[in-house]
Amino acid sequence: MVDVLITVVELQSMEDQIRFDIFDWLKTRSVVNGGVFTRDELSYGYSFKGKTIHLMGASGIWIPKGFECPISITTTTKGPYNDGFREDGILQYSYRGKDPQHRENRGLRLACNRHIPLIYFISIKPSYYNAVWPIFILRDNPETLSVDAAIDISLDNPLGEYGNNEDIFSESALSVRRYITRQTKQRLHQSAFREHVLSAYDRQCTICRLQHPELLDAAHIIPDTELQGDPIVNNGLSLCKIHHSAYDQNILGISPDYTVHIRKDLLDEIDGPMLKHGFQELDLTNITLPSRKKDRPDRDRLADRFDRFRTA
Numbered sequence: 001m002v003d004v005l006i007t008v009v010e011l012q013s014m015e016d017q018i019r020f021d022i023f024d025w026l027k028t029r030s031v032v033n034g035g036v037f038t039r040d041e042l043s044y045g046y047s048f049k050g051k052t053i054h055l056m057g058a059s060g061i062w063i064p065k066g067f068e069c070p071i072s073i074t075t076t077t078k079g080p081y082n083d084g085f086r087e088d089g090i091l092q093y094s095y096r097g098k099d100p101q102h103r104e105n106r107g108l109r110l111a112c113n114r115h116i117p118l119i120y121f122i123s124i125k126p127s128y129y130n131a132v133w134p135i136f137i138l139r140d141n142p143e144t145l146s147v148d149a150a151i152d153i154s155l156d157n158p159l160g161e162y163g164n165n166e167d168i169f170s171e172s173a174l175s176v177r178r179y180i181t182r183q184t185k186q187r188l189h190q191s192a193f194r195e196h197v198l199s200a201y202d203r204q205c206t207i208c209r210l211q212h213p214e215l216l217d218a219a220h221i222i223p224d225t226e227l228q229g230d231p232i233v234n235n236g237l238s239l240c241k242i243h244h245s246a247y248d249q250n251i252l253g254i255s256p257d258y259t260v261h262i263r264k265d266l267l268d269e270i271d272g273p274m275l276k277h278g279f280q281e282l283d284l285t286n287i288t289l290p291s292r293k294k295d296r297p298d299r300d301r302l303a304d305r306f307d308r309f310r311t312a
């Protein structure tokens with residue numbers, strides 16, 4: 001009996017260690033991929049002491065071999081900016097099938113009882129996923145064949161400290177939860193927008209053709225704080241970080257005929273190679289357009305924005 005207990009504890013602590021390692025890995029990868037993971041890299045997985053742990057499986061609730069609790073849960077959504085969060089900030093996640101005793105559903109319940117942090121993957125287009133972590137299962141709802149889950153700010157403040165469900169669903173806990181969910185959704189939408197724009201432009205700066213994704217941003221033509229500033233590909237431009245800043249600060253403009261214009265005073269300036277090659281030589285060149293016509297930047301929005309450049 002004692003031996004069995006030790007094994008369970010060891011198993012749990014190994015699972016915990018792997019989980020935390022995976023969270024670190026997701027964080028490191030996010031810097032490069034802007035928070036969007038491909039199905040390939042998630043299925044290929046992560047290597048722990050020579051053992052490969054897949055981060056996503058064939059079904060939504062993924063329990064790797066030898067694990068008791070799931071590593072991740074996944075939602076495949078139809079629209080590009082949908083996700084499974086309710087208005088109250090809670091994620092309602094459906095069981096696998098209708099049997100509450102199915103291994104995967106039992107895994108969710110165990111994660112709930114043990115306050116185990118999971119990863120939530122949301123598809124933003126086929127084979128591309130946003131990742132949210134840590135999320136905790138708050139409540140099992142066998143009557144609706146689902147669980148309630150929520151995002152936590154940090155692992156330092158796990159939901160485990162709440163003694164019972166009433167505390168977790170108290171008004172003050174819910175208002176914190178709503179706030180965290182809103183922030184997270186904003187981040188998810190930005191990262192989905194970035195993915196759609198970068199992929200339309202073949203992952204290069206439309207001005208200088210730099211191809212390093214970690215140095216690329218999706219810029220808004222009309223800022224997202226304005227009415228016309230929708231997070232759609234036609235209101236986006238794939239720009240490297242230098243050209244993004246320059247565009248936002250009206251150091252360069254793009255006219256509706258897709259031509260780059262460098263601010264006059266910069267053209268007369270004498271400075272190092274960045275100014276020469278990165279700006280002056282690009283004056284009056286054409287931007288590289290998305291290959292699909294429907295992804296091209298909207299000319300009306302470009303015109304509106306170009307007016308601001310000229311009058312700045």
Ligand SMILES: [Zn+2]
Nearest residue numbers: 205208240243
């Ligand atoms: Zn550039």
